[in-house]
Amino acid sequence: MAAIEVRGLRKVYGEVAAVDGIDLTVEHGEVVALLGPNGAGKTTTVEVLEGYRARDGGTVTVLGHDPGSGGRAFREHIGVVLQDAGFEDSFTPRELLRLHAGYYPHPRPVAEVISLTGLEEKADARVRTLSGGQRRRLDLALGIVGDPDVLFLDEPTTGFDPSARRHAWELVESLRDLGATILLTTHYLDEAEHLADRVVVIDHGRIVAQGTPDELAAAAGVATVISFRLPAGLAPDDLPVFGLGRRVAGSVVEVRSESPTADVAELAGWALGRGEELEALTLRRPSLEDVYLDLVGEAGVKGGGDYDYEGARDVDAPVAPPARERAAS
Numbered sequence: 557m558a559a560i561e562v563r564g565l566r567k568v569y570g571e572v573a574a575v576d577g578i579d580l581t582v583e584h585g586e587v588v589a590l591l592g593p594n595g596a597g598k599t600t601t602v603e604v605l606e607g608y609r610a611r612d613g614g615t616v617t618v619l620g621h622d623p624g625s626g627g628r629a630f631r632e633h634i635g636v637v638l639q640d641a642g643f644e645d646s647f648t649p650r651e652l653l654r655l656h657a658g659y660y661p662h663p664r665p666v667a668e669v670i671s672l673t674g675l676e677e678k679a680d681a682r683v684r685t686l687s688g689g690q691r692r693r694l695d696l697a698l699g700i701v702g703d704p705d706v707l708f709l710d711e712p713t714t715g716f717d718p719s720a721r722r723h724a725w726e727l728v729e730s731l732r733d734l735g736a737t738i739l740l741t742t743h744y745l746d747e748a749e750h751l752a753d754r755v756v757v758i759d760h761g762r763i764v765a766q767g768t769p770d771e772l773a774a775a776a777g778v779a780t781v782i783s784f785r786l787p788a789g790l791a792p793d794d795l796p797v798f799g800l801g802r803r804v805a806g807s808v809v810e811v812r813s814e815s816p817t818a819d820v821a822e823l824a825g826w827a828l829g830r831g832e833e834l835e836a837l838t839l840r841r842p843s844l845e846d847v848y849l850d851l852v853g854e855a856g857v858k859g860g861g862d863y864d865y866e867g868a869r870d871v872d873a874p875v876a877p878p879a880r881e882r883a884a885s
């Protein structure tokens with residue numbers, strides 16, 4: 557049996573179907589990332605799986621237990637990092653970790669967890685004196701102190717500085733190497749690309765795409781991306797027509813291309829003909845971010861979410877149909 561099995565999961569708040577029929581299987585030892593715009597239903601899904609929220613429909617099994625009724629036998633085997641845990645802030649991290657370790661049959665040594673999460677300097681300080689990023693590290697520490705078989709991480713590195721994020725990634729990788737099954741939500745596409753064996757994109761409570769980042773790129777039809785800086789004094793409309801579609805952000809133009817050799821030749825011929833140098837000209841494979849924006853970027857922009865591209869506009873018609881049409885087909 558898989559570590560996590562979800563069939564037809566539904567959760568309704570009043571008129572809103574926060575989760576609207578999700579099927580998801582996570583194998584033992586797999587790392588799966590849930591992506592999606594604000595309000596897509598990621599946290600609700602994870603909270604049902606953790607046993608913190610009752611569902612309105614569907615079946616859910618985590619390590620063979622129904623999280624809604626699994627009780628202690630279930631809780632002893634899972635670790636949870638919530639988006640907003642809220643601590644008793646007169647305790648110290650070391651005290652909280654000792655307390656939590658006591659709930660589990662085979663906890664990790666508290667000192668080891670403090671070192672793994674980089675909390676040595678603050679281990680004996682009152683929680684109220686910790687910075688936002690340090691509190692998030694404590695969240696992570698509390699999630700792993702029970703040495704869980706399944707770990708749920710809801711936006712685990714939000715507020716981390718870049719080096720703390722790298723550190724957290726290494727920690728997640730080492731937990732995976734030890735065989736843990738990990739389900740995480742994140743808004744950082746590089747995080748999903750780096751950590752996840754499989755990415756599941758959720759929008760409006762439904763899965764709109766899933767697969768490895770490479771599989772998603774192939775399915776979403778995002779081609780090679782040609783990127784360059786528009787020469788000073790020129791507008792996007794001055795460019796020749798080539799490629800599949802463009803995104804313009806400030807002076808940076810990104811063109812999707814299915815025939816990069818011909819398209820680069822067209823672009824270079826145009827620039828040479830005008831005596832212009834194209835600065836920062838690069839050719840790259842589509843990133844998960846390109847794929848993601850292709851799938852739900854429009855919704856993210858409309859919703860004013862994290863993926864709003866400041867100053868960005870599409871000058872050409874989108875190549876791929878909107879995500880919801882594609883999901884229905």
Ligand SMILES: Nc1ncnc2c1ncn2[C@@H]1O[C@H](COP(=O)(O)OP(=O)(O)OP(=O)(O)O)[C@@H](O)[C@H]1O
Nearest residue numbers: 569572573574592593594595596597598599600601
């Ligand atoms: N307790 C609640 N009561 C009413 N509506 C809720 C509640 N919790 C979530 N919702 C609604 O359910 C939908 C899904 O919310 P959810 O928090 O699962 O999204 P999310 O994908 O985790 O978003 P984010 O990326 O912003 O964390 C949203 O429309 C949200 O407003």
